[in-house]
Amino acid sequence: MTQKPLKITAKGLEGLRAELAALPPKPKADYSAREMVAEIEVIIRNALALGYDLQDIAEMVGQHGGQINPSTLSTYLRELATKSQGTTTKRKTKAGPLDATSTATLVSKVKPKSKQTGLGSTHAETNRDHQQAVAELDELLDQMSSTSAS
Numbered sequence: 001m002t003q004k005p006l007k008i009t010a011k012g013l014e015g016l017r018a019e020l021a022a023l024p025p026k027p028k029a030d031y032s033a034r035e036m037v038a039e040i041e042v043i044i045r046n047a048l049a050l051g052y053d054l055q056d057i058a059e060m061v062g063q064h065g066g067q068i069n070p071s072t073l074s075t076y077l078r079e080l081a082t083k084s085q086g087t088t089t090k091r092k093t094k095a096g097p098l099d100a101t102s103t104a105t106l107v108s109k110v111k112p113k114s115k116q117t118g119l120g121s122t123h124a125e126t127n128r129d130h131q132q133a134v135a136e137l138d139e140l141l142d143q144m145s146s147t148s149a150s
Contacts, residue, residue: 033068036061037076040140044077046133050126057137064141 008016031039044057054070061068 031066033066033072034076036066036068037073038080040137041077041080043133043137043140044073046129047137050130050133060137061141064138066141 037044047057054073058068058070058073
């Protein structure tokens with residue numbers, strides 16, 4: 001069966017051009033693991049600075065319908081750190097464990113002003129920051145899983 005060649009009038013083409021040019025960005029429905037890490041990188045680094053490890057974060061991702069290994073998470077975070085530092089050369093190396101303290105330096109650390117016993121203001125602030133970071137991570141992961149289900 002032969003197809004007819006496409007024919008469109010000049011007026012039809014102009015209308016199509018205008019319609020396509022006016023299209024809003026289409027919302028992303030699914031994220032790859034790499035894209036997910038890039039979207040919530042700052043929140044992940046905050047969680048690491050608060051004492052969570054890559055295994056904890058990978059488990060949280062799993063609770064929201066995603067799946068990522070801690071080692072893959074480490075690799076993606078390292079790649080993002082390299083990109084943000086402006087390094088463009090890629091070296092093929094074996095992925096090692098991510099040192100949470102070195103990546104956490106990119107994120108502002110909460111440093112105690114003085115050693116206090118009990119619940120001092122520094123501990124309370126750290127706890128509040130942690131709860132906020134976890135809430136933001138949960139919200140983003142919920143958004144990602146809800147768009148994946150659609």
